[in-house]
Amino acid sequence: xxxxxxxxxxxxxxxxxxxxxxxxxxxxxxxxxxxxxxxxxxxxxxxxxxxxxxxxxxxxxxxxxxxxxxxxxxxxxxxxxxxxxxxxxxxxxxxxxxxxxxxxxxxxxxxxxxxxxxxxxxxxxxxxxxxxxxxxxxxxxxxxxxxxxxxxxxxxxxxxxxxxxxxxxxxxxxxxxxxxxxxxxxxxxxxxxxxxxxxxxxxxxxxxxxxxxxxxxxxxxxxxxxxxxxxxxxxxxxxxxxxxxxxxxxxxxxxxxxxxxxxxxxxxxxxxxxxxxxxxxxxxxxxxxxxxxxxxxxxxxxxxxxxxxxxxxxxxxxxxxxxxxxxxxxxxxxxxxxxxxxxxxxxxxxxxxxxxxxxxxxxxxxxxxxxxxxxxxxxxxxxxxxxxxxxxxxxxxxxxxxxxxxxxxxxxxxxxxxxxxxxxxxxxxxxxxxxxxxxxxxxxxxxxxxxxxxxxxxxxxxxxxxxxxxxxxxxxxxx
Amino acid sequence: xxxxxxxxxxxxxxxxxxxxxxxxxxxxxxxxxxxxxxxxxxxxxxxxxxxxxxxxxxxxxxxxxxxxxxxxxxxxxxxxxxxxxxxxxxxxxxxxxxxxxxxxxxxxxxxxxxxxxxxxxxxxxxxxxxxxxxxxxxxxxxxxxxxxxxxxxxxxxxxxxxxxxxxxxxxxxxxxxxxxxxxxxxxxxxxxxxxxxxxxxxxxxxxxxxxxxxxxxxxxxxxxxxxxxxxxxxxxxxxxxxxxxxxxxxxxxxxxxxxxxxxxxxxxxxxxxxxxxxxxxxxxxxxxxxxxxxxxxxxxxxxxxxxxxxxxxxxxxxxxxxxxxxxxxxxxxxxxxxxxxxxxxxxxxxxxxxxxxxxxxxxxxxxxxxxxxxxxxxxxxxxxxxxxxxxxxxxxxxxxxxxxxxxxxxxxxxxxxxxxxxxxxxxxxxxxxxxxxxxxx
Numbered sequence: 001x002x003x004x005x006x007x008x009x010x011x012x013x014x015x016x017x018x019x020x021x022x023x024x025x026x027x028x029x030x031x032x033x034x035x036x037x038x039x040x041x042x043x044x045x046x047x048x049x050x051x052x053x054x055x056x057x058x059x060x061x062x063x064x065x066x067x068x069x070x071x072x073x074x075x076x077x078x079x080x081x082x083x084x085x086x087x088x089x090x091x092x093x094x095x096x097x098x099x100x101x102x103x104x105x106x107x108x109x110x111x112x113x114x115x116x117x118x119x120x121x122x123x124x125x126x127x128x129x130x131x132x133x134x135x136x137x138x139x140x141x142x143x144x145x146x147x148x149x150x151x152x153x154x155x156x157x158x159x160x161x162x163x164x165x166x167x168x169x170x171x172x173x174x175x176x177x178x179x180x181x182x183x184x185x186x187x188x189x190x191x192x193x194x195x196x197x198x199x200x201x202x203x204x205x206x207x208x209x210x211x212x213x214x215x216x217x218x219x220x221x222x223x224x225x226x227x228x229x230x231x232x233x234x235x236x237x238x239x240x241x242x243x244x245x246x247x248x249x250x251x252x253x254x255x256x257x258x259x260x261x262x263x264x265x266x267x268x269x270x271x272x273x274x275x276x277x278x279x280x281x282x283x284x285x286x287x288x289x290x291x292x293x294x295x296x297x298x299x300x301x302x303x304x305x306x307x308x309x310x311x312x313x314x315x316x317x318x319x320x321x322x323x324x325x326x327x328x329x330x331x332x333x334x335x336x337x338x339x340x341x342x343x344x345x346x347x348x349x350x351x352x353x354x355x356x357x358x359x360x361x362x363x364x365x366x367x368x369x370x371x372x373x374x375x376x377x378x379x380x381x382x383x384x385x386x387x388x389x390x391x392x393x394x395x396x397x398x399x400x401x402x403x404x405x406x407x408x409x410x411x412x413x414x415x416x417x418x419x420x421x422x423x424x425x426x427x428x429x430x431x432x433x434x435x436x437x438x439x440x441x442x443x444x445x446x447x448x449x450x451x452x453x454x455x456x457x458x459x460x461x462x463x464x465x466x467x468x469x470x471x472x473x474x475x476x477x478x479x
Numbered sequence: 480x481x482x483x484x485x486x487x488x489x490x491x492x493x494x495x496x497x498x499x500x501x502x503x504x505x506x507x508x509x510x511x512x513x514x515x516x517x518x519x520x521x522x523x524x525x526x527x528x529x530x531x532x533x534x535x536x537x538x539x540x541x542x543x544x545x546x547x548x549x550x551x552x553x554x555x556x557x558x559x560x561x562x563x564x565x566x567x568x569x570x571x572x573x574x575x576x577x578x579x580x581x582x583x584x585x586x587x588x589x590x591x592x593x594x595x596x597x598x599x600x601x602x603x604x605x606x607x608x609x610x611x612x613x614x615x616x617x618x619x620x621x622x623x624x625x626x627x628x629x630x631x632x633x634x635x636x637x638x639x640x641x642x643x644x645x646x647x648x649x650x651x652x653x654x655x656x657x658x659x660x661x662x663x664x665x666x667x668x669x670x671x672x673x674x675x676x677x678x679x680x681x682x683x684x685x686x687x688x689x690x691x692x693x694x695x696x697x698x699x700x701x702x703x704x705x706x707x708x709x710x711x712x713x714x715x716x717x718x719x720x721x722x723x724x725x726x727x728x729x730x731x732x733x734x735x736x737x738x739x740x741x742x743x744x745x746x747x748x749x750x751x752x753x754x755x756x757x758x759x760x761x762x763x764x765x766x767x768x769x770x771x772x773x774x775x776x777x778x779x780x781x782x783x784x785x786x787x788x789x790x791x792x793x794x795x796x797x798x799x800x801x802x803x804x805x806x807x808x809x810x811x812x813x814x815x816x817x818x819x820x821x822x823x824x825x826x827x828x829x830x831x832x833x834x835x836x837x838x839x840x841x842x843x844x845x846x847x848x849x850x851x852x853x854x855x856x857x858x859x860x861x862x863x864x865x866x867x868x869x870x871x872x873x874x875x876x877x878x879x880x881x882x883x884x885x886x887x888x889x890x891x892x893x894x895x896x897x898x899x900x901x902x903x904x905x906x907x908x909x910x911x912x913x914x915x916x917x918x919x920x
Contacts (some may be wrong), residue, residue: 102716102812145719147665158663161640165871165894176896180871181810183840184637184676186892187873190637192672196665216722236581242604242693243700282722284759302706340659345581373663375618408577414661421666428666429656436907437668443906444899455667 001040003084006062008084010044013054018045018092029087032074033134035336035384036419039066040081043106045092048206049167049175052088056203057173059086060449067451068203070111075337076418078146078198082452088203091140094285096120097206103183104211105164107251110141110204111453117209126211131157132395132414133322144204147196150413151247154372155280158414160195162377163302165208168194168201181208193440199451201444210470215280218246219290220314222306223275224268228252228367230356231273231362232348233302235371237297238277243289247278248372249321252351254397255366255379256320262327264321267314271303275371278314284371300302308455325379332364338391339415340404344374353403354378361396375413376404405421417455426458486520489564495874496533497525501571512566514546515559516881526571528654528685530645535683535912536652544915547591547679549621551712552613555796555825555878557624557917559623569620570683575661578720580605586644586688587759589620589816602640607692608635609819610785612792620684626676627806627877630753633837634726642671644688650908651874670695671850673903678868678918681907691729695726701764701780703771704747708732708822708834711748712815714771715838718752719811721767727753729788730838734831735846738794740780740836750838753785791835795846796878802848803857804878805864809841810871820867821845828860830851844877865890888919 010019020026020043025055030039041064046052059066077256081087092113098107101124108117114135118127132138132149138148144166149158165179179191192199225231231250238245251259251274256267267274276296278289279289294305310315317464328335344352351367354376358365368376378400382393401411403425411424426435438456441448480655486504493502503509510518525531537582538545547553548642550570556648569590576586580603587596594615597607609628622628623638623645635641644658647670657670667869674684711730718728729751736745752772755766765772776784787794795802809817818834825832825847845864849856856878865874873890902912 100810100812103810105810108794147669150785153663157636157640158665160669161636170899176899178895179901180894182808182871182873182894183811183842184639184874185871185873185893185895186626186806186808186891186904187895187897188677188681189639189672189675190895190899190903192675193671193903194671195672213720239583239693240581242696244693255524260577281724282760283761283765284754288757288759333704341663343579343582343584343661345579370663375663378675409661410579410659410661410664410666412666413661417666425667428659430651430654433656434667436649436653438674440668440903443902453842460703 003064005253006058006064007042009058010042010185013058014046014051015045019043029069029081029089032072032077032079034077034418034420035334036077036080038080038083040087041084042246043087043089043256045089047092050167052107052169052203052205053090054171055086056169056171060171060173060447063447063449066449068141068145068199070142070360071113071137073138074142074146074416074418075339076412076420078418078454079142090139093205100181103181103381105208106211106212107206109206110139110144112140114143121211125214126409127208127214129162129212133325140207140209141204142416143408144195144207146416147368149375149416151249151370154248154370155244155246160192162210163191163195163207164210166194166204167206168203169203171202171445171447175204175205176418178454179208184328190400198418198455200441200455201449207220217281217283217286218314219279219286219307220317221277221290221293222317223274223277224271224303224306226301226303227272228351230301230349230352231275232295234275234302235346235347237296237300238293241292245277245290245372246280249276249325250367250369250371251276251321251366254364255364255368258331258366259320259324259327260418262330263320263323265316267320276317289342290386302417305399321368326364328379330382333383333385336380336397338376338378338397338400339412340376340401340409342374342404342407342409346407346409347371348405349376350376351408354400357396357399361392363392363396365396368415373413374409377476398424406470422455422457487649490521491741492537493521493523493534496537496674497530500754501525503867504678510838514554514563517560517563517825519546519563520566520658522566522568523526524568528572528648529687531567531683532566532648532652532654534565534650535650538912542910543912545912546914547624549618550592550613550616551627551749552617552793553621553627553877555702556876558919559770561916562912567683569618569683569685576686576688583691583693584643584660584662584685584688586631587619587636589684591618591619593617593622600691603777604694606694607689608641608692609638612790614789619687622677623675623684623687624677630643630727630785630837632842633728634724638675639672640840641690641844642675645671645674645684646686646689646721647674647682647684650913651910655682658688661767662690665692672717675911678914678919680904680914683913690701697757697761698726698753698755698778698781698833699764700784701754701768702774703750703768703774704745704773706747708818710750711750712838714750718750718768719839722769723764725752725754727751728837728839730834730836732832734833735833735835738791740783751788781831788835790859791844792877801846801852801880802846802878803861805861806877807843807845808873808877809843811839811841813869814838814841814843815871821864824863828856850881854880858883858886861890865892868892870894896916
């Protein structure tokens with residue numbers, strides 16, 4: 001491939017100032033919030049779908065790989081380029097194109113920051129439901145690529161449940177539309193297929209999303225437990241009484257103490273675990289549910305159940321949860337977050353297993369996760385300068401994910417497969433099942449110009465070669 | 480394309496796959512299984528996904544036309560098929576793969592009947608939210624393939640929202656899988672989305688997993704009647720802007736009410752609000768919904784009413800076999816104009832009109848018929864209506880009088896890029912084995 005020639009062509013498309021190729025500039029785009037790195041050859045900042053289309057044509061003709069990038073908050077390497085590839089960064093396509101109040105839809109460019117959309121429509125009593133912990137920074141384009149979740153997905157679903165249409169640039173440069181403003185569209189649901197395709201099918205340039213009406217009442221409860229086990233059993237007990245909370249999060253004792261030292265959310269320092277439970281809806285229904293959930297917690301040996309008295313107290317409890325990753329950054333040079341999922345009834349078992357894994361590999365592992373839908377986020381603390389510790393971290397991580405698979409779960413609930421879990425796809429899918437997915441990718445992206453070597457493992461014959469850098473990646477706020 | 484294989488040798492090969500008792504070649508039985516007047520050469524009843532894969536691989540080698548069939552409740556949809564070589568029944572694929580009520584998930588074979596699934600999980604106080612027409616016959620696989628469900632779509636979301644895993648065999652005979660049995664899972668492509676509503680043109684679904692919901696202990700339906708559709712839609716918007724979150728929110732046109740149980744007939748445009756909750760919660764519904772509510776229904780009558788609403792397509796086809804039934808998916812704000820256009824177009828063409836559907840989310844069913852039958856009038860009405868729809872709208876023809884079938888593809892409408900859909904079809908069914916010619920992309 002002839003990268004200098006390609007870079008000239010890119011500058012003709014987007015202008016001189018919208019292409020970076022100096023090593024010190026492109027270096028800033030070599031990582032995401034995960035642990036892998038790879039330096040792109042160029043970073044280009046399109047402003048229109050036509051720009052993206054022309055970029056794709058140039059890249060396809062030259063055979064240079066392309067990856068779309070939002071804010072780089074992803075945890076699985078989805079937005080990391082192949083060495084020497086082109087990063088298409090969407091920070092200049094960050095406009096909210098339309099707010100359609102009557103249909104409760106918004107049309108946004110991919111670079112719009114998740115939380116900005118909710119803030120933009122708040123005065124209308126509306127909000128965008130997917131709320132990843134990184135929502136202050138992450139973009140909706142990235143949310144679409146990874147099918148991101150967040151704490152409130154328990155009641156409202158993940159990104160795909162809130163996207164009704166996408167404008168997509170295909171690898172051949174064609175700009176096409178899948179779906180629209182209607183809740184569903186007849187014909188194949190290519191919108192649903194596109195969301196979560198991790199940048200391997202096309203690049204979205206406009207996204208039609210649902211906006212939800214803010215609930216009348218919200219109750220935030222904090223169930224305080226002596227042990228992780230009691231808290232874990234409470235998760236199933238809550239759903240068994242017919243209540244689906246808006247969010248049901250668990251923090252183990254070690255994690256909540258670390259958070260408390262960092263941001264004083266008001267968590268009890270001596271607890272074994274807490275459950276952060278949010279209920280929302282009609283005032284009368286929320287009151288009834290709050291009473292019922294408190295009773296369930298007490299039956300499951302909760303020490304106490306606190307209820308936020310007002311929005312400030314509720315926000316403080318949530319601040320602790322959302323700052324968990326930042327808090328860990330203070331106590332460890334690096335950490336590795338996993339994203340396994342288990343059936344809800346297997347939560348007590350998997351937490352026990354994570355405890356054993358920590359001992360076996362001599363690592364500190366904190367747990368802060370979406371308990372209500374069984375989506376774990378074990379946080380393994382390590383120092384990347386210590387090669388042995390790094391290897392143990394990866395081994396511990398594989399061990400935990402294998403356990404998730406063995407009990408009928410998955411290797412990722414909301415972070416995506418990306419680079420990091422690509423080789424584990426074979427534990428989840430047979431060769432034939434993967435072949436079907438590869439056939440679909442090839443239907444759109446046959447030359448693998450778009451985000452090559454992500455998500456789907458290579459055919460068995462080829463050996464996977466992926467470089468892992470040994471440099472420390474600092475934990476950053478807002479992941 | 481017509482078949483090149485003599486049925487006798489094909490029947491022998493299929494018997495080797497499925498066992499001697501599961502290949503049907505009795506002409507009377509095959510005739511009874513006709514799809515839109517086309518009698519299949521053979522029918523097979525595989526018991527496992529492996530048998531399905533073997534059948535489809537054989538069909539690929541021979542270039543056969545295979546029509547997948549569940550409960551055959553929606554086989555009246557689509558164009559008249561070319562000669563059918565193999566009708567592939569899924570009703571023996573009924574294994575329960577996983578069911579632990581504590582997980583609020585279930586995984587079952589594609590041939591499982593929907594009503595039976597509802598009964599099974601209902602015994603543990605859980606709800607399967609899918610409510611397709613004729614649910615005692617409809618299979619899980621057929622429901623997914625058609626993508627058709629009923630009024631619960633409003634409050635519980637669509638199949639795309641609660642189907643969490645799918646197993647299938649592609650048109651080229653490969654065994655595939657998407658998702659799994661956990662409620663949150665982004666590993667690999669979302670194959671569930673691709674297969675829901677694909678009408679059996681990409682793969683034969685062999686099994687699926689679903690999220691379940693707590694069964695509401697107490698339900699109540701509030702009915703408000705209006706003299707015009709505009710007033711009914713205005714009331715709908717008021718309900719949507721209120722703090723209420725009903726299970727169902729339906730619009731029923733005057734002529735659609737005639738398809739409901741006797742007591743629910745009316746000459747008005749009605750909004751049906753179905754709520755669940757304690758007495759206190761229902762009292763709040765009553766006060767929010769206000770004076771417009773003329774009637775409340777509860778208990779068995781209430782259940783029967785919602786069954787009748789879900790069964791509208793079946794009742795329509797029994798009562799008016801020569802009617803045209805369109806499914807519309809519109810941005811919710813466009814429903815009023817669409818229905819008003821329909822009223823005037825139906826009047827102009829002197830055809831009867833019944834409209835019913837999920838008015839809060841814009842998923843409507845539109846039935847047109849004429850007495851005495853007049854295919855020309857129906858065609859004129861349907862064509863006139865389809866030209867009024869905006870770019871975000873889509874239309875699927877669910878039932879159609881035979882003389883009008885050649886026009887179906889002109890009425891089907893989607894905002895989704897056709898060549899991309901065709902590329903997906905070629906990737907999974909390159910030899911066009913499945914439902915050939917029935918669902919033109």
